[in-house]
Amino acid sequence: MTPTRTRRSLTVVAGLATAAALALAACSGGGAPATSSTGGGGGGGAGDNSGYTFAMVTHETPGDTFWDKIKAGAQQAAKNNGITLKYSNDPDPAKQATLIQNAVDSKVDGIATTLATPDALAGAVKSANDAGIPVVAFNSGIDQYQKVGAKMYFGSDETLAGTTAGKRIAAAGGKKALCVIQASGSVALEARCAGVKAGLPATENIQVNGADDPSVVSALQAKLAQDSSIDYIVTLGAPIALDALKAMDAASSKAKLVTFDLNVDAAQAIKDKKIEFSIDQQPYVQGYLAIQALYLNKKNGNDIGGGKAVLTGPSFVDSSNIDQILPFAKNNTR
Amino acid sequence: MSQTTTTPPSAPAEASNRVTLGWSNRLLARPEVGALVAAIVIFIFFLVVAPAFRSPASFFTVLYQSSTIGIVAVAVGMLMIGGEFDLSAGVIVTTAGLVNAMFCYQLGINLIVGAVLSLVFSLLIGFLNGYLVVRTGIPSFLITLGTFFVLQGANLGVTKLVTGSVSTPNINQMAGYGTLDAIFASSFKIGSVTVEITVIWWFLFVALSAFILQRTRIGNWIYAVGGNADSARAVGVPVKAVKIGLFMTVSFLGWFIGMHTLYKFDTLQAGNGIGNEFLYIIAAVVGGTLLTGGFGNAIGVAIGAFIFGMTSLCIVYAGWDPNWFRAFLGVMLLLAVMVNLYVKRLSTARKVG
Amino acid sequence: MTDTLSEHADPGLHSGEPLIEMKDVGKTYGAIRALKGINLTVRAGEVTCVLGDNGAGKSTLIKIMAGLHPHNEGTMKVDGKEVSFGSPRESLDHGIATVYQDLAVVSLMEVWRNFFLGSELTSGKGPFATLRIADMKRIADEELRKMGVVVKDINQPIGTLSGGQRQCVAIARAVYFGARVLILDEPTAALGVKQSGVVLKYTAAARDAGLGVVFITHNPHHAYLVGNHFVILKLGQAVLDKKRADVGLDELTRQMAGGDELTELSHELQK
Numbered sequence: 001m002t003p004t005r006t007r008r009s010l011t012v013v014a015g016l017a018t019a020a021a022l023a024l025a026a027c028s029g030g031g032a033p034a035t036s037s038t039g040g041g042g043g044g045g046a047g048d049n050s051g052y053t054f055a056m057v058t059h060e061t062p063g064d065t066f067w068d069k070i071k072a073g074a075q076q077a078a079k080n081n082g083i084t085l086k087y088s089n090d091p092d093p094a095k096q097a098t099l100i101q102n103a104v105d106s107k108v109d110g111i112a113t114t115l116a117t118p119d120a121l122a123g124a125v126k127s128a129n130d131a132g133i134p135v136v137a138f139n140s141g142i143d144q145y146q147k148v149g150a151k152m153y154f155g156s157d158e159t160l161a162g163t164t165a166g167k168r169i170a171a172a173g174g175k176k177a178l179c180v181i182q183a184s185g186s187v188a189l190e191a192r193c194a195g196v197k198a199g200l201p202a203t204e205n206i207q208v209n210g211a212d213d214p215s216v217v218s219a220l221q222a223k224l225a226q227d228s229s230i231d232y233i234v235t236l237g238a239p240i241a242l243d244a245l246k247a248m249d250a251a252s253s254k255a256k257l258v259t260f261d262l263n264v265d266a267a268q269a270i271k272d273k274k275i276e277f278s279i280d281q282q283p284y285v286q287g288y289l290a291i292q293a294l295y296l297n298k299k300n301g302n303d304i305g306g307g308k309a310v311l312t313g314p315s316f317v318d319s320s321n322i323d324q325i326l327p328f329a330k331n332n333t334r
Numbered sequence: 335m336s337q338t339t340t341t342p343p344s345a346p347a348e349a350s351n352r353v354t355l356g357w358s359n360r361l362l363a364r365p366e367v368g369a370l371v372a373a374i375v376i377f378i379f380f381l382v383v384a385p386a387f388r389s390p391a392s393f394f395t396v397l398y399q400s401s402t403i404g405i406v407a408v409a410v411g412m413l414m415i416g417g418e419f420d421l422s423a424g425v426i427v428t429t430a431g432l433v434n435a436m437f438c439y440q441l442g443i444n445l446i447v448g449a450v451l452s453l454v455f456s457l458l459i460g461f462l463n464g465y466l467v468v469r470t471g472i473p474s475f476l477i478t479l480g481t482f483f484v485l486q487g488a489n490l491g492v493t494k495l496v497t498g499s500v501s502t503p504n505i506n507q508m509a510g511y512g513t514l515d516a517i518f519a520s521s522f523k524i525g526s527v528t529v530e531i532t533v534i535w536w537f538l539f540v541a542l543s544a545f546i547l548q549r550t551r552i553g554n555w556i557y558a559v560g561g562n563a564d565s566a567r568a569v570g571v572p573v574k575a576v577k578i579g580l581f582m583t584v585s586f587l588g589w590f591i592g593m594h595t596l597y598k599f600d601t602l603q604a605g606n607g608i609g610n611e612f613l614y615i616i617a618a619v620v621g622g623t624l625l626t627g628g629f630g631n632a633i634g635v636a637i638g639a640f641i642f643g644m645t646s647l648c649i650v651y652a653g654w655d656p657n658w659f660r661a662f663l664g665v666m667l668l669l670a671v672m673v674n675l676y677v678k679r680l681s682t683a684r685k686v687g
Numbered sequence: 688m689t690d691t692l693s694e695h696a697d698p699g700l701h702s703g704e705p706l707i708e709m710k711d712v713g714k715t716y717g718a719i720r721a722l723k724g725i726n727l728t729v730r731a732g733e734v735t736c737v738l739g740d741n742g743a744g745k746s747t748l749i750k751i752m753a754g755l756h757p758h759n760e761g762t763m764k765v766d767g768k769e770v771s772f773g774s775p776r777e778s779l780d781h782g783i784a785t786v787y788q789d790l791a792v793v794s795l796m797e798v799w800r801n802f803f804l805g806s807e808l809t810s811g812k813g814p815f816a817t818l819r820i821a822d823m824k825r826i827a828d829e830e831l832r833k834m835g836v837v838v839k840d841i842n843q844p845i846g847t848l849s850g851g852q853r854q855c856v857a858i859a860r861a862v863y864f865g866a867r868v869l870i871l872d873e874p875t876a877a878l879g880v881k882q883s884g885v886v887l888k889y890t891a892a893a894r895d896a897g898l899g900v901v902f903i904t905h906n907p908h909h910a911y912l913v914g915n916h917f918v919i920l921k922l923g924q925a926v927l928d929k930k931r932a933d934v935g936l937d938e939l940t941r942q943m944a945g946g947d948e949l950t951e952l953s954h955e956l957q958k
Contacts, residue, residue, distance in 0.1 A: 063606070265600075
């Protein structure tokens with residue numbers, strides 16, 4: 001390792017860097033057309049050119065495909081009605097409240113927000129109401145949205161969804177279910193598992209690290225080895241369902257798999273009968289309706305839901321309807 | 335000091351003055367001993383309380399879990415012996431997989447080409463980490479914290495831009511998949527036991543790292559660079575090249591696990607891998623690596639990763655609430671650090687004789 | 688021990704032959720002038736003592752010769768050829784070895800690894816060539832014993848040795864690897880009387896073996912015990928440059944201290 005040697009390796013690396021940069025440039029150039037039309041649906045319609053600006057604020061942790069669908073729905077509604085959509089997100093409740101406040105300060109025409117942490121966001125929602133900006137809630141906060149001051153709610157009832165799934169498993173002859181929680185400390189995920197347990201009392205929860213697929217697989221593999229009486233696995237997100245399939249395979253388990261939410265691969269697995277069914281809360285609809293409802297409220301003074309939450313789920317996807325749904329999943333709208 | 339005789343010694347007279355250290359001291363001076371004792375204790379403990387753990391199949395599941403952390407930890411351990419940190423090691427894994435998957439899928443190119451490109455890209459990140467550290471003298475903790483955030487954001491941003499979603503498309507139908515799957519993510523049966531290939535790779539990398547650290551001049555340089563960079567430099571050790579090389583080793587093994595994750599799961603979520611950098615560091619520290627550099631070895635780091643894998647799964651085997659795992663991990667870490675401190679004091683204390 | 692030194696010393700060294708010649712050498716760091724107009728000749732078989740208080744420019748002078756910072760004024764010749772070192776490695780390749788006061792060794796590494804650090808013995812070439820560990824242990828042990836440095840165990844971390852022993856290992860290492868010029872940076876500064884004595888003996892031994900020695904210190908007493916030639920630096924310039932025959936310890940001490948008040952002190956100390 002004389003100095004000359006080092007310098008030569010530097011040049012090599014620099015050369016490689018250039019190659020990588022070129023390749024990347026080529027990549028983005030060639031890749032764009034294939035998937036850019038994520039808006040899906042009937043984007044062609046002229047719609048109303050309302051000129052409203054709506055803000056959408058969520059507690060999304062970056063990196064979850066679920067939120068892509070919410071955004072896709074919201075963008076479609078915005079496009080249909082000539083709305084400028086401003087999307088922002090932060091998983092930290094205090095920062096989410098700040099984002100709502102930002103929207104109020106920038107005098108948007110309406111705000112759609114998730115209420116995963118209603119107490120932390122109540123102040124910001126109130127300041128929006130005080131400023132005369134309508135607020136609708138979606139995705140989470142079904143029990144508290146009215147108290148916080150949101151006009152409408154579009155989303156799934158997590159407990160109800162869980163209970164329905166639990167009952168359906170019990171009806172299919174399931175004896176013991178394992179409910180897989182992929183993020184610690186999430187009220188919504190805990191509520192789903194609690195619901196499953198309400199429908200099927202012999203349900204056990206397991207905590208895994210959803211950000212690390214190999215560890216999810218080995219943890220589930222270990223659990224299946226430890227408790228052979230488990231005959232149903234319930235995962236709370238589509239990517240985790242695919243990990244569970246790997247684990248069941250490795251552990252030669254005969255358990256059946258049920259999942260919340262959908263993505264392309266999970267939809268394909270339902271078609272291939274590897275997943276029994278999915279409990280879909282239809283995130284695309286949540287995003288779409290939240291924006292559409294704000295539009296109707298501004299434009300026409302409408303109020304949707306008759307003072308009650310509008311449920312977008314649970315909608316079951318199984319072998320009976322997967323053929324219809326699969327193309328939409330591939331389009332990132334289901 | 336009393337050994338420093340002032341008369342030129344004649345060998346026989348001196349012989350009585352020259353002793354080797356007692357075996358207990360020499361044993362305790364080895365970095366991995368504390369971890370080995372801990373591993374054995376935990377192993378026996380879980381054999382007793384977790385009946386499901388008492389099967390070869392379970393043991394190999396534990397080895398698999400350990401290997402996915404252990405492979406990167408091998409490099410992180412070497413880097414820490416060399417006196418530096420890499421907080422970007424967790425996200426580099428995801429970056430490597432994403433580059434491979436998206437590049438090939440979007441352009442319809444053979445996956446092997448993408449894997450090589452991804453390797454080059456990962457090495458470049460490692461080089462950049464190392465270069466910035468040795469060039470600016472800013473602590474590697476800060477430099478790699480920066481890289482960590484850059485990569486985390488770029489992983490999500492670029493993936494979203496390219497695929498329109500935050501996960502990559504399924505690549506298992508593409509050319510080259512079979513070869514790469516066999517290299518990075520296959521498994522084979524020994525009797526009734528499934529052995530994941532990463533376990534074999536892990537053992538190979540540990541052996542290679544142990545060999546390099548103990549038996550080659552580069553190993554000598556790594557210890558010297560971590561122990562005292564100035565004196566290493568003064569006797570002609572190419573300190574900067576060694577450090578850059580270590581960062582590139584980390585990104586190489588990060589790439590390796592990135593390939594494993596991609597070919598095992600066929601798709602990757604762009605937000606994954608965050609937080610694992612700490613697991614690598616924990617494995618290295620539990621395995622006896624000194625945080626300040628200059629001390630540690632490959633076997634110790636492997637044992638550290640094994641303790642991690644064993645603990646995380648045996649809590650499940652024992653049927654306990656896995657929510658407690660992290661708390662347990664923290665306790666392990668604290669114990670390891672204290673044992674290390676004790677061992678280091680014991681082994682480097684001046685022997686008065 | 689002199690036998691051992693001459694065994695490894697370059698047979699081509701002739702006493703009195705100039706090894707390093709500095710002419711009008713200066714060094715500036717930005718606007719700060721650290722060294723100016725230094726004329727210094729290091730001769731084989733002689734100890735050149737460089738004295739000076741903290742901040743006098745001693746360490747800058749070392750850094751120039753050791754290759755840590757190149758000089759930017761004047762010329763430096765090694766063996767008659769003009770050089771400017773860009774790295775410690777270049778300096779080492781010219782046979783100039785530097786032993787630093789506090790960073791001579793890597794304390795957590797074994798004695799034998801320290802002895803061979805940077806010049807490891809390997810079988811074969813390339814980065815993965817195996818170390819000849821048994822040979823290295825044997826040689827390090829033999830060399831140290833021949834020089835009277837007796838360590839309990841060649842495998843113990845060098846940090847467990849005394850300060851004097853560590854300096855001696857570092858000097859022995861430099862000599863073993865064929866240094867022609869040995870730069871000793873404050874080798875006795877942190878040592879007790881007895882250990883200083885040991886280090887001074889090696890310094891003299893290295894000189895007698897024909898090496899050129901640069902002995903940096905702020906202790907004129909230590910310097911006078913081994914020195915052939917004395918240079919005193921003050922604020923980056925040489926204020927005294929004399930052969931041993933032309934200068935006495937008293938003058939050195941006085942010059943070092945910079946005045947009469949220290950003459951008093953030296954009287955007091957000599958009581």
